Amino acid sequence: MAETETMNAIRYHAHGGPEVLQYERVERPKASAGEVLVKVHAVGINPGDWQIRSGLAGDAFPLPYIPGWDVSGIVAAVGPGAERFREGEAVYGMTANSAGCAEYVTVPESQLARKPEPLSHIQAAAVPMSAFTAWHALTEQGQLKPGQTVLINGASGGIGHFAVQIAKLNGAKVIGVASGRNEGFVRELGADEFIDYTVTPIEQLPLAADLVLDTVGGAEGDRLLNALKPGGSLVPVTYGQYSVDRVAERAVRILPVRLLQITAADLERLSQLFDEGRLRVVIDTVVPLKDTRQAHERSESRRTRGKIVIEVCQQAQ
Numbered sequence: 649m650a651e652t653e654t655m656n657a658i659r660y661h662a663h664g665g666p667e668v669l670q671y672e673r674v675e676r677p678k679a680s681a682g683e684v685l686v687k688v689h690a691v692g693i694n695p696g697d698w699q700i701r702s703g704l705a706g707d708a709f710p711l712p713y714i715p716g717w718d719v720s721g722i723v724a725a726v727g728p729g730a731e732r733f734r735e736g737e738a739v740y741g742m743t744a745n746s747a748g749c750a751e752y753v754t755v756p757e758s759q760l761a762r763k764p765e766p767l768s769h770i771q772a773a774a775v776p777m778s779a780f781t782a783w784h785a786l787t788e789q790g791q792l793k794p795g796q797t798v799l800i801n802g803a804s805g806g807i808g809h810f811a812v813q814i815a816k817l818n819g820a821k822v823i824g825v826a827s828g829r830n831e832g833f834v835r836e837l838g839a840d841e842f843i844d845y846t847v848t849p850i851e852q853l854p855l856a857a858d859l860v861l862d863t864v865g866g867a868e869g870d871r872l873l874n875a876l877k878p879g880g881s882l883v884p885v886t887y888g889q890y891s892v893d894r895v896a897e898r899a900v901r902i903l904p905v906r907l908l909q910i911t912a913a914d915l916e917r918l919s920q921l922f923d924e925g926r927l928r929v930v931i932d933t934v935v936p937l938k939d940t941r942q943a944h945e946r947s948e949s950r951r952t953r954g955k956i957v958i959e960v961c962q963q964a965q
């Protein structure tokens with residue numbers, strides 16, 4: 649195959665630990681109808697990348713598999729019927745079938761928008777899935793209203809650091825939960841109160857939140873129910889264990905976890921917030937494409953502050 653028909657990518661042929669990630673030459677994709685071929689400058693990491701790699705999603709994603717959903721880059725070509733973008737434009741968005749950890753990827757034009765002017769490609773690649781999930785959980789599912797109190801569990805993470813800012817933009821009072829090392833960070837994002845979960849058990853505090861956003865999940869979900877006032881709602885963005893009895897006893901609601909598909913309109917709404925300087929993205933770590941393994945290891949540690957991004961092309965800054 650000619651050099652111009654192939655590209656560098658990160659790919660795996662079997663599920664497993666970070667060691668299954670291989671830096672390989674693979675076939676370069678071509679834009680089909682309604683798609684845009686993006687020369688990838690940067691790709692954002694999400695916990696879903698290593699969850700799928702570990703095999704948690706079973707066979708839902710066929711092997712061999714190129715991870716990476718959130719991309720920022722330059723339009724290299726447009727497919728038949730794709731009319732919104734021209735070659736050379738800077739764009740960001742979410743792919744339909746991952747494959748972002750590569751020099752080129754195809755993206756439906758319906759899941760792309762022009763890159764926000766103030767953001768570098770590295771910053772823009774960190775935005776789509778996390779910021780949209782935070783926005784959707786708070787304003788669409790949670791129906792957050794000005795003056796309400798929201799508790800954000802995991803306030804320093806990829807979703808959480810956007811959620812703190814979006815809740816404040818919506819006029820809410822924000823209680824952020826993370827470990828003590830992140831207190832300054834979470835308060836600086838706008839949180840009114842901070843709880844260090846390593847020191848203070850949430851279930852022992854006299855809290856009365858209208859809404860809880862749980863980005864952590866797991867076995868300790870029930871503790872969060874105590875933070876809600878009767879009639880309040882908990883929106884989980886990942887799977888947690890909440891007992892039916894406790895939910896009934898507390899007269900609260902658990903909303904379902906939704907797996908979301910972003911649209912161009914969602915991206916444009918986020919772009920406007922960045923363009924106006926009302927939302928910011930915080931980058932934890934940047935690693936080159938060939939070292940994607942390190943990015944997965946860092947994300948898997950669950951200690952990320954903000955977002956981890958892979959730099960695919962030197963002009964990503």
Ligand SMILES: NC(=O)c1ccc[n+]([C@@H]2O[C@H](COP(=O)([O-])OP(=O)(O)OC[C@H]3O[C@@H](n4cnc5c(N)ncnc54)[C@H](OP(=O)(O)O)[C@@H]3O)[C@@H](O)[C@H]2O)c1
Nearest residue numbers: 695696802804805806807826827863885886906908951952
């Ligand atoms: N539904 C969807 O469409 C969707 C989309 C994207 C992601 N997700 C899921 O949402 C979850 C969160 O994603 P993310 O990107 O925000 O994760 P992340 O960036 O890895 O979250 C890391 C943060 O979580 C905090 N944390 C860890 N354990 C905690 C605990 N016990 N209590 C409170 N905070 C804790 C950490 O703070 P400390 O270091 O201070 O502990 C860290 O800052 C993942 O499971 C992901 O798969 C769902």
